[in-house]
Amino acid sequence: MKKISLDRIEPGMKLAKSVLSKSGMVLLSEGTELTEKWIERLQDMELDGICIDAPVEQALSQEDALTQLDGRFKLVAHHPRMANIKTIMRKHIESLYG
Amino acid sequence: MDRTLIPISRSKIENINALPTVPGSFKSISSFLEKPTISLEKIGLLISQDPALTTKILKMVNSAAYGFPGRISSVSHAVMLLGLNVVKGLLLGVSVFEIMEKMMSGLWTHSVGCAIAAREIAGKLNIKDPEEISVAALLHDIGKVIMILEYQQEYEETIREAATAECLIYDAEKTFFTETHTVVGMWLAEKWNFPRNLVEVISYHHTPQLSKLAFRETAIVHLADILVRGRGIGFAGDNFVPLLNNGAFETLGLSNDDIRDVLVKIEETKQVSDDMAS
Numbered sequence: 001m002k003k004i005s006l007d008r009i010e011p012g013m014k015l016a017k018s019v020l021s022k023s024g025m026v027l028l029s030e031g032t033e034l035t036e037k038w039i040e041r042l043q044d045m046e047l048d049g050i051c052i053d054a055p056v057e058q059a060l061s062q063e064d065a066l067t068q069l070d071g072r073f074k075l076v077a078h079h080p081r082m083a084n085i086k087t088i089m090r091k092h093i094e095s096l097y098g
Numbered sequence: 099m100d101r102t103l104i105p106i107s108r109s110k111i112e113n114i115n116a117l118p119t120v121p122g123s124f125k126s127i128s129s130f131l132e133k134p135t136i137s138l139e140k141i142g143l144l145i146s147q148d149p150a151l152t153t154k155i156l157k158m159v160n161s162a163a164y165g166f167p168g169r170i171s172s173v174s175h176a177v178m179l180l181g182l183n184v185v186k187g188l189l190l191g192v193s194v195f196e197i198m199e200k201m202m203s204g205l206w207t208h209s210v211g212c213a214i215a216a217r218e219i220a221g222k223l224n225i226k227d228p229e230e231i232s233v234a235a236l237l238h239d240i241g242k243v244i245m246i247l248e249y250q251q252e253y254e255e256t257i258r259e260a261a262t263a264e265c266l267i268y269d270a271e272k273t274f275f276t277e278t279h280t281v282v283g284m285w286l287a288e289k290w291n292f293p294r295n296l297v298e299v300i301s302y303h304h305t306p307q308l309s310k311l312a313f314r315e316t317a318i319v320h321l322a323d324i325l326v327r328g329r330g331i332g333f334a335g336d337n338f339v340p341l342l343n344n345g346a347f348e349t350l351g352l353s354n355d356d357i358r359d360v361l362v363k364i365e366e367t368k369q370v371s372d373d374m375a376s
Binding site for chain 1: 149152153156160169170171172264265266324325327328329330337338339340341342344347354357358361362365366369372373
């Protein structure tokens with residue numbers, strides 16, 4: 001899921017989250033595939049962006065993410081349980097980079 | 099390092115409304131929560147009369163931190179579904195959001211991450227009221243917010259000390275103050291008449307073994323905190339992962355796959371947290 005601004009939406013994108021009005025009413029529900037018509041309507045509303053189905057871009061490079069992971073676990077990595085959690089986390093982080 | 103500890107007294111913390119740095123909107127909510135006779139109707143009315151609060155509360159209940167199958171589109175619906183204690187907690191959570199953003203950037207994201215993680219763990223364990231755990235996780239660090247409001251300079255120094263000494267903010271607090279954020283948070287939760295299990299989660303999220311009435315809930319938030327910090331989401335005052343309490347972890351009985359699922363879920367944190375800010 002990724003949030004994008006209205007000028008970047010294109011036909012065929014799918015909503016990962018429903019679009020709500022200010023009062024909380026559902027305008028377009030989750031899973032809707034955007035057509036030209038829906039895009040036009042959305043662009044006429046005061047929205048700061050919509051959420052579409054897409055992999056989230058990672059703020060850090062994989063290398064930096066893993067180095068920082070080591071740093072965060074510095075005080076506890078010698079405990080077997082923490083080392084196990086760290087391993088799961090490392091695999092999880094690697095999976096985010098495909 | 100030896101320094102004279104800054105005394106933190108319960109009466110001073112309970113009197114936070116007297117602080118000039120506390121925003122007016124927070125003061126009115128704090129005084130409202132103190133009343134022993136809040137009803138669901140009154141709290142629903144208070145929220146629905148404030149469009150900004152309404153939007154924030156609805157965004158929160160429809161986010162991954164709560165995860166209801168359908169959409170909740172009105173305050174009255176949210177109030178009926180969630181019940182008094184959860185709505186009280188949410189009201190407090192979204193109203194400290196602004197203070198957190200201003201005073202300790204990253205603490206809000208950390209809190210939202212913990213709410214999402216705790217909700218996911220509670221779901222895995224088939225806990226009856228997962229929303230209560232989620233709201234407890236959202237508020238677990240409320241003591242830090244009040245400490246930084248009351249002692250801004252000293253608390254910023256505590257954060258720097260944690261970075262220099264490479265220790266947890268919880269341990270650094272003990273070298274600056276007579277009390278830590280867990281005790282400060284406990285006093286506040288009691289002042290606001292929160293239920294006992296929420297008070298215990300706040301008091302013991304670093305020491306779950308001490309919780310007598312809410313061991314499981316406290317263990318969940320303890321683990322949620324560790325996973326969110328481990329993943330580097332938000333900022334809770336230091337950049338280190340606390341040590342997991344073995345008893346707490348064992349009582350939850352989660353598998354490696356369960357933990358991985360929680361990690362996948364907390365990737366949504368930034369989205370939810372940013373969404374609240376807009």
